[in-house]
Amino acid sequence: MKILMNGKRLKNDINVSLVKGKYNRGLTSENSSLGSEIRITATREKLIIENGDMSTYIRIENYHMECETTGRFCVNADTLLKYLPDEECSIVSIDGIIKVSYGNSIAELPSLERHQYAHVMERFSTICETDHEESDCLKVTEKLTLNTKVAVHTNVLVDSFKTAEKVGTSVYTLGYEGQVLTVSSHRGSQNFSTRINAIEGSTTEPSIGSFSLPMVKAILHGEDEWTYIYYDDDMPFVFVNGGVTILRAPRLEA
Numbered sequence: 001m002k003i004l005m006n007g008k009r010l011k012n013d014i015n016v017s018l019v020k021g022k023y024n025r026g027l028t029s030e031n032s033s034l035g036s037e038i039r040i041t042a043t044r045e046k047l048i049i050e051n052g053d054m055s056t057y058i059r060i061e062n063y064h065m066e067c068e069t070t071g072r073f074c075v076n077a078d079t080l081l082k083y084l085p086d087e088e089c090s091i092v093s094i095d096g097i098i099k100v101s102y103g104n105s106i107a108e109l110p111s112l113e114r115h116q117y118a119h120v121m122e123r124f125s126t127i128c129e130t131d132h133e134e135s136d137c138l139k140v141t142e143k144l145t146l147n148t149k150v151a152v153h154t155n156v157l158v159d160s161f162k163t164a165e166k167v168g169t170s171v172y173t174l175g176y177e178g179q180v181l182t183v184s185s186h187r188g189s190q191n192f193s194t195r196i197n198a199i200e201g202s203t204t205e206p207s208i209g210s211f212s213l214p215m216v217k218a219i220l221h222g223e224d225e226w227t228y229i230y231y232d233d234d235m236p237f238v239f240v241n242g243g244v245t246i247l248r249a250p251r252l253e254a
Contacts, residue, residue, distance in 0.1 A: 001071025001093040003042050005064060007084040007102065010047075010091075013060045014038060014077050014084075016221045016244070017051040021214020022170040024251065027187065029170035029212075034058070039115045041072040046243075050125070051077075052117045054249075057124040058218065061243030073098060074112040083107035127238060128245050136203055138230040138238055140247070146230040146238060148207040150174075150181050151199045154227045154241060157183070158216050160194045167192050170212050171251055174231065177206040181229070199226060207232050210251045218244055 020033040034051050041048040047062040073093040080098070089102035093111060100107045115121065127140055138146045164172050164185040175182040179202065184193035209231050219227055222241025230238040231250075239246045 001042050001073060001091075002068040003047060003091050004066040004068070004088065005047065005062070005091070006087065007089045007100075008086040009062065009064055011081055011084050011086075012221070013047075013049050013062055014081060016218050017049045017058055017060055018077060019051070019056070019058060019214060019218060019246075021217070022165065023214070024170045024212035028168060035116070036077045037074060037112060037115050037117075038077045039072065039074045039118070039121060042067045042070050044070060050115075050121050052115075052120045052124075054117070054120065056213065056249070057120055057245075057247040059121075059125065059128055059245045060221065061128075063243070074115045074118075075109070076112065079109050083109065124247050127247065132228045132240050140236065140238070144235070146232050146235060147203070148176055148205040148230065148232050149203045150176050150229045151202045151226050152181055152196050152229070153199065154219060154222070154225055156196050157227055158219055160196060161216050161219075163194065164192050170214070171210055172212070173208065173210040174229065174237070175208040205232075209234055209237065211237050211248050212251050213246070213248045215239065215246070218246055 017038055018033045022029040023032045039050045044067050047065050049060045051058050083100045085102045087102055089100055092099040096111050098109050098111050160183040167185040167187050167190050169187045173184045179198045181196045181198055182193055219241050222244035224242040228240040234250050234252055237248050
């Protein structure tokens with residue numbers, strides 16, 4: 001595998017794939033992230049960065065690169081980030097060694113044999129093939145289809161999450177009914193909720209569910225004006241914005 005791309009852009013993609021931020025820990029929240037193992041795949045058209053665990057899957061697609069040779073490797077993100085420059089660079093993966101070259105410099109680091117949650121990635125990666133403008137639902141697996149689809153303006157959704165985070169639990173509840181999405185969070189006597197008008201492309205299936213995941217940076221990384229959300233009562237959530245797709249299991253005890 002060999003690609004040419006801007007190292008700073010790749011660093012941004014990798015940092016987003018780690019999903020750093022506040023996660024729920026009982027009645028409060030604390031800073032955490034997904035694991036530092038990531039999978040990088042190069043096709044002729046795009047670079048794909050994936051990460052996940054037993055309850056989360058994130059995929060970021062980057063079209064700003066040149067692919068000389070297609071391929072795939074897994075790597076420790078913290079190790080790779082140390083050697084990526086803020087300029088154009090070449091990344092080569094061969095025989096378990098990753099080489100990062102720029103200017104007169106070259107760094108070599110080991111790849112990982114396999115991502116420990118590769119089975120999660122294989123199971124959920126097919127959702128990224130969906131035409132979200134045309135779809136009325138989302139087939140996640142052979143046995144799971146999410147029938148509630150909500151399309152909302154990205155900036156409004158992000159602002160609602162930012163305010164809901166101030167409640168302090170990092171648990172967010174989404175309720176959808178009648179072309180309106182309600183984002184809420186609560187802790188004891190503190191409560192916050194906001195109503196967001198859905199835009200064209202939403203379905204009319206009412207649903208409610210809760211989750212905990214720091215979504216803001218990932219959603220904004222997609223750069224689209226609107227974000228698609230798929231879910232059902234007490235089922236996984238899928239957020240799609242441009243080349244960013246995120247699946248998160250529900251928090252059933254919320």
